[in-house]
Amino acid sequence: MRLHRSGWVVATALVAVGALTLAGCKGGGSDEPSKPGGAVELKIAFWGDFGLDELKAKYEAANPNVKIVLNSGEYNAQHEDLQKKLIAGSGAPDIAAIDEGFIVSFRSQADKFVNLLDKGASKYQDKYLGWKWKQSLSADGKTQIGLGTDVGGLAMCYRTDLFKAAGLPVERDKVSALWPTWDDFIKTGQDYTAKSKKKFVDNGTNLFNPILGQQPVGFYDESETLKMDGGPKAAFDLTLKAVGAGLSANLPAFSPEWNAGFVKGDFAVLACPAWMQGHIKNTAPDTAGKWDVAAIPGGGGNWGGSFLTVPKQSKNADEAYKLLEWLIQPEQQIEIFKKVGNLPSQPALYKDPAIADFKNPFFSNAPVGQIFSKTAEGLTPQYLGKKNGPTRVAVENVINSVQAGTTKPADAWAQALKEADKASKA
Amino acid sequence: MPYVLIAPFFILFAIFGLFPLIFNGVVALRTWRLDDPAQDGWAGLANFERLLTDEDFGNALYNTFGIFLLSTVPQLLLALCVAFLLNRRLRGQTWFRVSMLLPYITPLTASTLVFLVVFGRDTGVANWVLSVVGVDAIDWRAGKLQSWVAIATMVNWKWIGYNALLYLSAMQTIPRDIYEASALDGATAWKQLWRITVPMILPVVIFTVVLSTIGGLQLFTEPMLLDSNPASASGGSNGEWQTIAQLIYKVGWKNLNLGYAAAMSWALFLIIVVVAVVNTVLTNRLGGGKR
Numbered sequence: 001m002r003l004h005r006s007g008w009v010v011a012t013a014l015v016a017v018g019a020l021t022l023a024g025c026k027g028g029g030s031d032e033p034s035k036p037g038g039a040v041e042l043k044i045a046f047w048g049d050f051g052l053d054e055l056k057a058k059y060e061a062a063n064p065n066v067k068i069v070l071n072s073g074e075y076n077a078q079h080e081d082l083q084k085k086l087i088a089g090s091g092a093p094d095i096a097a098i099d100e101g102f103i104v105s106f107r108s109q110a111d112k113f114v115n116l117l118d119k120g121a122s123k124y125q126d127k128y129l130g131w132k133w134k135q136s137l138s139a140d141g142k143t144q145i146g147l148g149t150d151v152g153g154l155a156m157c158y159r160t161d162l163f164k165a166a167g168l169p170v171e172r173d174k175v176s177a178l179w180p181t182w183d184d185f186i187k188t189g190q191d192y193t194a195k196s197k198k199k200f201v202d203n204g205t206n207l208f209n210p211i212l213g214q215q216p217v218g219f220y221d222e223s224e225t226l227k228m229d230g231g232p233k234a235a236f237d238l239t240l241k242a243v244g245a246g247l248s249a250n251l252p253a254f255s256p257e258w259n260a261g262f263v264k265g266d267f268a269v270l271a272c273p274a275w276m277q278g279h280i281k282n283t284a285p286d287t288a289g290k291w292d293v294a295a296i297p298g299g300g301g302n303w304g305g306s307f308l309t310v311p312k313q314s315k316n317a318d319e320a321y322k323l324l325e326w327l328i329q330p331e332q333q334i335e336i337f338k339k340v341g342n343l344p345s346q347p348a349l350y351k352d353p354a355i356a357d358f359k360n361p362f363f364s365n366a367p368v369g370q371i372f373s374k375t376a377e378g379l380t381p382q383y384l385g386k387k388n389g390p391t392r393v394a395v396e397n398v399i400n401s402v403q404a405g406t407t408k409p410a411d412a413w414a415q416a417l418k419e420a421d422k423a424s425k426a
Numbered sequence: 427m428p429y430v431l432i433a434p435f436f437i438l439f440a441i442f443g444l445f446p447l448i449f450n451g452v453v454a455l456r457t458w459r460l461d462d463p464a465q466d467g468w469a470g471l472a473n474f475e476r477l478l479t480d481e482d483f484g485n486a487l488y489n490t491f492g493i494f495l496l497s498t499v500p501q502l503l504l505a506l507c508v509a510f511l512l513n514r515r516l517r518g519q520t521w522f523r524v525s526m527l528l529p530y531i532t533p534l535t536a537s538t539l540v541f542l543v544v545f546g547r548d549t550g551v552a553n554w555v556l557s558v559v560g561v562d563a564i565d566w567r568a569g570k571l572q573s574w575v576a577i578a579t580m581v582n583w584k585w586i587g588y589n590a591l592l593y594l595s596a597m598q599t600i601p602r603d604i605y606e607a608s609a610l611d612g613a614t615a616w617k618q619l620w621r622i623t624v625p626m627i628l629p630v631v632i633f634t635v636v637l638s639t640i641g642g643l644q645l646f647t648e649p650m651l652l653d654s655n656p657a658s659a660s661g662g663s664n665g666e667w668q669t670i671a672q673l674i675y676k677v678g679w680k681n682l683n684l685g686y687a688a689a690m691s692w693a694l695f696l697i698i699v700v701v702a703v704v705n706t707v708l709t710n711r712l713g714g715g716k717r
Contacts, residue, residue: 397660406569406664423681
């Protein structure tokens with residue numbers, strides 16, 4: 001086919017379109033370094049509720065040259081996305097939040113993050129809980145990839161209205177006295193289910209995780225060896241006992257059914273790290289005043305808590321660090337605590353009246369400031385191995401299959417050993 | 427000049443198709459762990475050897491083929507029947523044909539999320555219908571067979587209309603007088619379908635079989651979202667419905683073992699090629715073709 005002149009025009013246009021398409025595929029976002037005097041755009045990626053909405057406006061007002069972009073997503077997805085962007089070498093946010101469940105695998109890639117010690121972060125070392133500072137420090141101790149935001153000291157949230165209907169005490173201290181140990185807790189649960197014909201806890205996995213968090217050694221010891229016989233076995237046995245007693249509503253944590261369970265009152269208690277307060281409030285706003293907070297059986301423990309990091313590929317690392325530094329200052333941390341309930345990881349703040357005297361109206365005016373700071377101070381943190389995340393999912397799956405009736409309780413532990421072993425070698 | 431005109435496609439294909447394929451092959455022959463950058467280097471066929479004895483891969487293969495059979499076979503047969511019905515003179519022909527295509531243009535995630543409501547354990551529509559018929563409620567996530575059925579249902583819903591339209595367009599090209607002649611010889615509608623229609627649209631049938639094979643063996647979104655914890659990619663608490671695509675995702679992004687994940691995806695590629703060839707030959711035989 002011979003082409004006329006117009007054919008050439010079309011062909012050239014097609015090639016041009018192709019080239020433009022390719023150019024358009026280059027990732028946008030924070031790749032462009034900002035020109036001096038121009039506006040700086042800082043992207044923060046996180047999950048859940050970090051209480052940043054109002055702080056964003058505050059910081060932008062104080063720093064007119066900065067524009068903050070909040071990127072909130074799903075917990076696992078955000079961590080995986082960060083991992084992908086770190087490999088790709090571009091597209092990562094200027095500030096990435098990382099949870100303690102993932103921090104070990106990211107701190108072993110310390111070369112992909114800005115070393116905050118170079119930016120002068122060492123002056124904050126003494127302000128933090130010692131273990132919190134260490135958690136985000138690289139193995140050789142030379143690179144600090146992040147600064148801690150909150151800790152997940154554990155308490156037990158319970159529904160006063162449901163307790164009352166089942167003839168159980170509703171007073172905070174009396175409820176705490178019901179369950180000094182987990183066995184007592186299971187007894188209370190049987191009492192509750194017998195009287196109310198309802199389930200007591202949301203899911204076996206949400207018993208397993210806090211009980212495991214209370215053990216001196218979790219899935220892995222400091223040498224990264226899988227240790228199933230100690231903590232995990234104890235937590236697993238107690239969990240199966242509770243499941244066997246028919247206490248579990250079998251609602252998978254963080255699923256839509258689970259969220260609906262808050263609204264419908266499908267369960268009466270929930271192991272509660274400080275950050276869970278925000279989740280309950282956002283999920284079931286109508287249950288305001290029906291919740292209260294008691295002590296968790298078996299002493300202190302930790303579940304979750306996060307860090308803010310600056311990936312090396314950020315073109316505005318200096319500005320990003322300035323914002324990060326501002327976010328971890330006491331005023332902002334207290335602000336976040338009041339707004340969302342996330343407990344700061346700087347112990348000096350626990351004595352601050354803003355936290356020490358804070359009562360949460362949503363939780364029947366429980367003195368959550370005192371309750372949660374006590375849990376954080378009495379904490380001997382656990383070492384979370386590199387493979388902690390996948391191992392936990394593997395064991396949770398076994399618990400879920402017992403609840404679904406596909407695995408016999410008698411075979412469950414052998415199954416858990418096998419799956420955990422597989423996950424540790426994966 | 428013709429080369430210039432087709433260049434855009436091939437340039438794009440080289441960058442987004444060919445290069446990733448080759449790069450993936452290279453990664454498959456190396457050790458690459460994100461959680462341990464120090465472990466790096468040439469692995470040869472070690473990743474592929476590991477595949478042969480990997481229980482999880484065997485389980486995923488079994489699930490993938492199980493769901494594939496449950497979805498593709500009924501899907502194509504039903505599509506054929508639907509096309510056969512739509513090929514008659516109907517009132518509101520266009521409306522019927524357009525509505526057949528609606529499931530196909532619905533975003534997959536949206537339709538899957540609706541199906542999750544249908545297949546809920548405690549408050550699902552499917553279990554409510556079963557209870558009306560007098561059957562006990564089923565926990566759709568608690569076993570291989572029921573979870574496969576749930577996933578196959580979602581896949582079928584999406585693709586029956588699409589395949590039916592392809593068949594329909596092929597059927598429109600068959601001359602009417604063949605049917606008239608066979609009717610004079612006393613052929614029933616059923617016989618006409620299998621002895622005239624299917625052989626005459628065989629190329630399109632083969633095309634849909636190959637396409638369904640490629641799509642079916644790469645099933646990812648539906649099994650991923652059926653999980654009560656979509657982020658775990660484990661396909662049920664015991665891997666009841668974990669497909670190969672899910673396993674590749676899990677090995678790569680959960681276990682951070684990119685070398686092994688790449689080896690798995692190459693294995694999947696080879697499996698798809700073999701199965702697609704076998705299916706083509708089988709379809710050809712069944713349809714009585716001589717190609």
